Amino acid sequence: MGCCVSRAADDDSPHRAAAGGKPFKRDSLVWTADTPITRTQLEKQRETFWETAPTFEGRPEIWQAIQAAVDSSDLTMAQSILDAANVIIPTGNPSEGCYDELGNRYVIPMYCLVDPTNLMDDNDPTTASAAAIACPPCPPTAGSALVAPIDTPKALVKENTSNISLAGSEVSLIPITVRLSTAQDIKVDISRHDETVASLRTRIFMQAGNNITPQTHTIRLIYLGRVLPDDDRIICETIPPPGAASPSSAESHKTSKTVVIAQGAVIQALVSKI
DSSP, rough: OOOOOOOOOOOOSOOOOOOTOOOOOOTTTTOOOOOOOEHHHHHHHHHHHHHHHGGSSSSSSHHHHHOOOOOOOHHEEEHHHHHTTBBBSSOOOGGOOOOOOOOOOEEEOOHHHOOOEEEETTOGGGGGGHHHHHOOOOOOOOOOOOSSOOOOOOOOOOOGGGGOOETEEEEEEOOOOOETSSSSSEEEEESSEEEEHHHHHHHEEEETTTSTTTEEEEEEEETEHHHHETEEEEEEEOOOTTTTOOOOOOHOOOOOTTTEETOOOOOEEEEEOO
């Protein structure tokens, strides 16, 4: 007498997932960048993420396996890679978290999984100016990685912006760019010598919009591959005019808990839901 094997009606995917997870999928993933970006800019963001992801929580070999799966255009091959590494995706969407056999959680940004709906053509001359505004040139950074769990940050330092003053004709606020792991760039004006990592985080929450708040999200800041502690001071170095001597003010303020950033620098911000 023969036997029969049954399976759930919706389990018809050719790329089966490991027990406890669902198959890796892309077809239902959709996202739109805050400002239109080009293919080159998108690939740069992806490269930055994957270069630095293994330097944080999680296992380097698992990061490599996840990257190989995400980069594969063959979903069956991608699922095989994940299964071989014992990576489980509970929802089938890596941006909502995937886990290794030790319970470490890995969160992959949407911009690494699918192209945005407002992706621009690099060769289209009409998009050149828009691209420059969407993603201005920035000094090399080690990028960012989004991986949970992330410890809840210390109490945010509230800064009284009314105390920000002008020194002679020199404005004490310096503009920088904060690149959120949600693929959003925001411009933030910070104090040249009286800023801390915690107070910068407060400014980010104030400008990021109602969808990112201290009650719903945590933010960790990274500059040149280093996670910045809350009590570190931030000092901005201005770019002197041609022929002028380099300013020495930043040097005089340096301590072991000081972060010196260049004017117009980009600081990475890792955003995670609480």
